Amino acid sequence: MNNQPSVPTLDDVARSAGVSTATVSRCLNSPERVVEKTRKRVMRAVEELGYTPNFGARVMAAKRTFTIGAIIPTMENAIFARGLQAFQEALHARGYTLLVASSAYQPKIEEEQIKALVARGADGLLLIGQDRDPAVYDYLRARSVPVLSAWVYMAGGDQPTVGFDNRRSMRALAQQVIDFGHRRIGMISGITQGNDRAAERVAGLRDAMHDNGLDADQVPIIETPYEIENGAVAFQSLMDAPSPPSVVMCGNDVLAVGALRGAREMGLSVPEDVSITGFDDIELARIVTPQITTVHVPHREMGRKAAEALIDMVEKRSAGASVELTASLQIRDSLKDLRAKP
Amino acid sequence: MNNQPSVPTLDDVARSAGVSTATVSRCLNSPERVVEKTRKRVMRAVEELGYTPNFGARVMAAKRTFTIGAIIPTMENAIFARGLQAFQEALHARGYTLLVASSAYQPKIEEEQIKALVARGADGLLLIGQDRDPAVYDYLRARSVPVLSAWVYMAGGDQPTVGFDNRRSMRALAQQVIDFGHRRIGMISGITQGNDRAAERVAGLRDAMHDNGLDADQVPIIETPYEIENGAVAFQSLMDAPSPPSVVMCGNDVLAVGALRGAREMGLSVPEDVSITGFDDIELARIVTPQITTVHVPHREMGRKAAEALIDMVEKRSAGASVELTASLQIRDSLKDLRAKP
DNA sequence: GGATTGAATGTAAGCGCTTACACTAAACGT
């Protein structure tokens, strides 16, 4: 007796329905090409046997998987969660399955994951940001796997992008901060190495300083991985300086929340003693007290548009067009207007 | 001229290295069985051609993928993030790749995702909770795909579990609440339908009421999806009752944070006017003010242990043993001790 | 009524890989 629970194959279905494997395959993939009577018989056999197509075999024969892969730097905090959820929903609506992997912000791991996903037959890939080893893009091109970069917008590049201009957005926020009368500005940034979003945000702050005739080079900037605790530590070291900043601008909301905690631990109150700003406008920013002034990123819209663009690339084999979204300022309590009368 | 960038295959490598495909395959899968000289030659050819094995073909021929699938209810909030991250790290260390999909708490979608992952050759599956259509387990058994349920611990069941006893944990928390002198208890729970964790937590509260001779049936319980906004709404409707509770126990931290916001909007201060408790001890719980009293779940340990157990099942084809972890109380500011002198 | 057409179905050739088995030649034992 064979107790290996053996999985039914196309052959089994064909035999049980009394047709050829080709007919079964057609029933499943282009039902309109087979006459109703046969189709019903086949479908019944499929039901009875509990048949599910073998994916590997299908991929090998058909070269299409209806699978999209996404690699995000981290799942630990909510930065990418909302956008990814929207991305997934949009894909699902179009009949695609999303597979997610995370890279822990490490290029090496990201490359591994890219290969894993491509090997598994991903029809297209969503990556975060654009700044990576050109060899990666060569690899993808050689296999003609479409890639889309999200969370950034870069018009000129080789790769299509769906996102917003990180630099311009941070510049706008910084302009607002300066308009509010702040001159001593400090920054806590994510690690800029290999992270174009982080780098652009720093550049945006520098731009704004220039625009207002301030010396961008003397802004104290601390780079640290995106984690709350790191934000707290960086904040305290910024505030320990001889002439501490009146505002600490953070590379994202996670760091800003950390900064807020740091302030509390030091007994400083926000925004009375020091202002704090964030970036991304994730839920966190409105949960803490005071609520954090930040740049609102249209996460859901970005996810949705990215899905559309990527499917377009996959199905039409087109080069793909970049989509620019607008990120807007969200002025909340954590930023003090120094010009206002008390 | 052929401008289809054609992907190199095993054959190409074999030809280029002047060996047979079998040798190339062996170089890749069990290098010790090939003499060094040949191996080097082959590896060079692999490098030069930029060869990556075709996954579908490999699966079909070898029936192993070194891929583990996980399906979590949601990526939108951080409930599963930390545990999943640890799970992924542990898998990675053992040479496995993790593929994640989310079900939006919908059994139908979960089933689809399970099929998608199995079809894609997942060697094993991690699911959250245990409460699902038996047909799902039959399907998995028929294909001999090992499944492990996490975030719950149930000794008796058919499936191995790695997690903690949700019911007992909530009972302990409720006991503490009662010991602090609270008698009018309200609860905001997640949707218990199809979510055993949520159901067990409610049961745990009931247990504690019983233990203390209180009437469990008159506890007002509102069920609502795990979202901050829902927590706020539910809280307000609980507090609008003629004799509002002195403590609102929430099914998780997300709802608790929502409740906190609800309180703030109503002008109630926590814990002076009303106490709030959560569950899970995600980062959120310590970020808000006041910090939330909750049940600490050892997420990372759970992820790690789950990875070990699942790999064990996959490799040894064993039935898999359940692992029970301990969840501990985290008493923080959001819970007031009514016995304490002011 | 026979030729033509076209819809429905069948036949069979791969897709790229792994691996049981076959083969070769060098190393060993007696």
Added chain:
DNA sequence: ACGTTTAGTGTAAGCGCTTACATTCAATCC
């Protein structure tokens, strides 16, 4: 010196599916 072993490699049979092409047969046309 000659069988026997063994390590290294090659041969070829699938794995389960899709699809180009072949076949069948009934409907249609002149």
